[in-house]
Amino acid sequence: MPDESCPEEVTRGVMAHVRRDVRHSFFNRLQATLNWQGVARLKPAIAMALLLIVVLSSVIVGRNSPVPDAEVAQALADVKMALAYFSDAGRTTGTAVKQDIIGPFVVRPVSRSMNEIIEN
Amino acid sequence: MKRRTKTLKSGLAAIAVSLLLVSPALGQRSVERQSGYVNLERIGHFDDYFERQATIEVNVEGPLMRLVAAASLFEDPELADLLLKLDGVFVRGFELDRSDRDAFEESASLIGDYLEDEGWSVVVKVRDRDEIVQMYVNMEDDTVVGIVVMSMEGGGEETVFVNIVGEIDPEQIGSIGRKFHIGGVRDWK
Numbered sequence: 543m544p545d546e547s548c549p550e551e552v553t554r555g556v557m558a559h560v561r562r563d564v565r566h567s568f569f570n571r572l573q574a575t576l577n578w579q580g581v582a583r584l585k586p587a588i589a590m591a592l593l594l595i596v597v598l599s600s601v602i603v604g605r606n607s608p609v610p611d612a613e614v615a616q617a618l619a620d621v622k623m624a625l626a627y628f629s630d631a632g633r634t635t636g637t638a639v640k641q642d643i644i645g646p647f648v649v650r651p652v653s654r655s656m657n658e659i660i661e662n
Numbered sequence: 663m664k665r666r667t668k669t670l671k672s673g674l675a676a677i678a679v680s681l682l683l684v685s686p687a688l689g690q691r692s693v694e695r696q697s698g699y700v701n702l703e704r705i706g707h708f709d710d711y712f713e714r715q716a717t718i719e720v721n722v723e724g725p726l727m728r729l730v731a732a733a734s735l736f737e738d739p740e741l742a743d744l745l746l747k748l749d750g751v752f753v754r755g756f757e758l759d760r761s762d763r764d765a766f767e768e769s770a771s772l773i774g775d776y777l778e779d780e781g782w783s784v785v786v787k788v789r790d791r792d793e794i795v796q797m798y799v800n801m802e803d804d805t806v807v808g809i810v811v812m813s814m815e816g817g818g819e820e821t822v823f824v825n826i827v828g829e830i831d832p833e834q835i836g837s838i839g840r841k842f843h844i845g846g847v848r849d850w851k
Contacts, residue, residue: 618730620720622741624751624824628832629839631786631795631811 693723693750698800698808698827702754706773706823711765718755718822727751741838748828755822763814766821770796770812773823777810799832806830 693699702708708716722730731745758766777798778784786797793815800808809832811824826835 614726614729614733617720617722617726618733620753621722621727621730621745621748621751624720624753624826625744625835625839627753627813627822627824627839628797628809628811628826629836631797631813 693827696749696807696827697802698806698825698830699750699752700773700777700808700810700825702752702773702810702823702825705776706769708754708756708769711769712756712758712762714756716754717757718753720751720753723750723752723827740834744831744834744838748826748830750825750827752825752827753822755820757820758814759819766812766814767794770794770814770823773810773812774798782808782810799830806832809835 694701727745727748727750731742734745735742756766774784774796777800780800782798782800784796785799786795788795793813795811795813797812798810799806807827807829809824809826809830811822811826814821
């Protein structure tokens with residue numbers, strides 16, 4: 543009996559149907575997996591883990607900034623000096639400040655803070 | 663339907679948390695636009711009053727300020743906490759001849775007048791034979807948002823202008839600042 547080849551359009555139709563079935567079953571399985579009670583319970587943890595990864599990545603990217611460590615160290619030293627100048631200005635001028643300045647001009651919270659700086 | 667609502671809620675919550683994390687970066691304004699910032703150089707006409715170039719020129723702001731805060735996190739958490747609230751630290755320092763004392767006084771006077779016109783409060787104004795110190799603060803709703811310190815020490819041989827910008831707790835800066843050693847302008851290089 544001679545072999546008869548299946549017509550081209552029939553083959554294409556069958557293959558398309560099979561592919562649709564395979565795709566459909568893959569999504570069904572994936573959905574079933576995601577809806578599984580155990581995974582559902584893990585969703586918040588997975589979300590937090592993803593968030594953590596995003597945050598850590600941004601920190602790591604931030605660390606690889608173009609600012610060299612030496613420049614950061616120098617900036618830190620400069621900032622410390624500026625803070626020290628502020629503190630020193632309050633301390634070394636304490637007596638004069640108490641006599642002349644802290645009065646009606648100074649808003650209460652500032653004068654309180656300044657007094658504490660001066661007293662120390 | 664219920665599941666979709668729940669998923670939507672979870673998604674919105676995740677977006678809200680992400681925004682919260684990145685908000686410091688998004689919400690950051692240019693430091694020059696903040697009410698605590700003072701362009702000391704321009705207002706004090708430094709180019710006109712000081713013949714020499716500044717021996718100290720510090721501009722720590724923006725990403726560098728955050729890196730500085732991060733760098734001090736392990737060594738000094740209290741300092742890191744303070745720095746995270748600051749937006750900028752700007753310093754100009756000059757070595758002077760004794761005869762240049764007038765230059766400082768005139769420049770500082772220009773800055774002081776400007777600050778008072780802008781509503782800043784004078785906190786310290788001391789005039790001594792060997793020392794002049796002026797300190798101004800700018801406040802918004804009981805919070806200090808800017809500090810300017812202008813000081814001339816060493817009998818008029820060195821002068822420093824400092825502007826600290828950000829949410830400032832003077833008490834915290836005072837207690838932290840005491841820990842650091844101040845040399846003179848010559849040491850600050």
